[in-house]
Amino acid sequence: MALLSKKDANLILDPLADNNPITIQVLGICSALAITAELKASVVMALSVIFVLGVGNVVISLIRNIIPSKIRIIVQLIVVATLVIVVDQVLKAFAYELSKTLAVFVGLIITNCIIMGRFEAFALGNGPWKSFLDGIGNALGYGVILIIVGFFRELLGSGTLFGIKVLGDPIAKTGVYAFGYENNGFMIIPPAALIVVGIIIWVQRSRNRALIEEN
Amino acid sequence: MLEHIELFFKSIFIDNMVFAVFLGMCSYLAVSKKVATAVGLGAAVIFVLAVTVPLNWLLDQYLLQEGALSWLGPEYADYNLSFLSFILFIATIATMVQLVEIVVERFSPALYNSLGIFLPLIAVNCAILGGSLFMQAREIPSLGLAFNYGVSSGIGWFLAILAIAAIREKIRYSNVPAPLRGLGITFIITGLMGIGFQSFGGMLTGGDDSAAPVEETTVELKIKEEKKEEKEEIDEQSVTYNEVNLVQE
DSSP, X not given: OTTSOHHHHHHHHGGGTTTOTTTTSOOSOHHHHTTTTSHHHHHHHHHHHHHHHHHHHHHHHHTTTTSOGGGHHHHHHHHHHHHHHHHHHHHHHHOHHHHXXXXXXXXXXXXXXXXXXXXXXXXXXXXXXXXXXXXXXXXXXXXXXXXXXXXXXXXXXXXEEXXXXXXXXXXXXXXXXXXXXXXXXXXXXXXXXXXXXXXXXXXXXXXXXXXXXXX | OHHHHHHHHIIIIITOTTTTTOTTHHHHHHSOSSHHHHHHHHHHHHHHHHHHHHHHHHHIIIIISTTGGGGGOGGGTTOOOGGGHHHHHHHHHHHHHHHHHHHHHHHOHHHHHHHTTHHHHHTXXXXXXXXXXXXXXXXXXXXXXXXXXXXXXXXXXXXXXXXXXXXXXHHTTSOOOGGGTTHHHHHHHHHHHHHHHHGGGGTTTTXXXXXXXXXXXXXXXXXXXXXXXXXXXOOGGGHHHHHHHHOOO
């Protein structure tokens, strides 16, 4: 972190924990949860958001003084949409199978509230370098949650990580399956993602009591 | 007629925007503290979906799809502009939201007062863009069905936010563990409701074995790998989101 002053470092580190976009700011849940049944999809989604938010924040910050404030939402949407098209085309070209898994959820990065939220709250009022750090930090905070959820859902639901059978073979009954362990099919269905995030919030807020909400 | 009814119930219950694909979660969580505001936002979502989905269907059909430009002349028949769909869809939505806001303000001030603050919010609600993208992905065949899809998925979203708002009003008087208060318990309740909604999966296909034999086999294969016991409970209706979630070759 020698490269960054303490203030700049905080821009990246804050959103990772105490100001996490998903668990604290409640942004960007929409496109996040549906694709976390597999770790691989979660990682790709996290990388895509890091790219879009990092670059988008810089672009918005560069043109912040010439956007008329009345049409800024549309300008922001166009910038995001363009970046997302780039991501989508790259995925289709180099990881076709994965782009099928992610399906419409790549497109939904456009309406990911984290992105619009950071544009509005940060990039419109700060310089490009700071905006870049803020974008990367928030996208990382988002990615961390995504990867944690993806890790547990894939491990407990299918007994695999990145598609590799880490717990042994459920059909041939090797590894832990030899002792009668069964995959928890519940983790694969979509609602399980919500419950896992709920538990993450629970753990985080028990560790840091300052974050607890009034009812 | 039958396909209209089927799509209607399917979009409300089985492919519910919130419980099956998590669309519009941000506003769902943020605006569900009171029933009254939840109703306002829900109504606005139905309204905007009903307008934008058919509109984007027309765009998709006559501008974006592969070969969609052939009405301009045979030399345009090879064009495939579908990579532009994100930017066009979101532009349509943002414009329509603005237009709707202006029109409603002019002709129905009462409605404007109840929807007013929510309309601009809606431009960036994932449920709206999601509606259009799913419409495109599922290749909905006609304009009437697209309108139906827009309205019914809006109603599904409306039901979801109404239900969670009512539950949250009640839960205020319960003794929830402190770290779970607010956001955490809302997530977990939504998860439980989602599990409840999964049981609607059997609704449309009860006894209809010939409905989708091809889809059935692919699902069976996937399910076999992942949850052997629950195989029987899952039918091809779950395909739509299972494909998104658990494709694991």
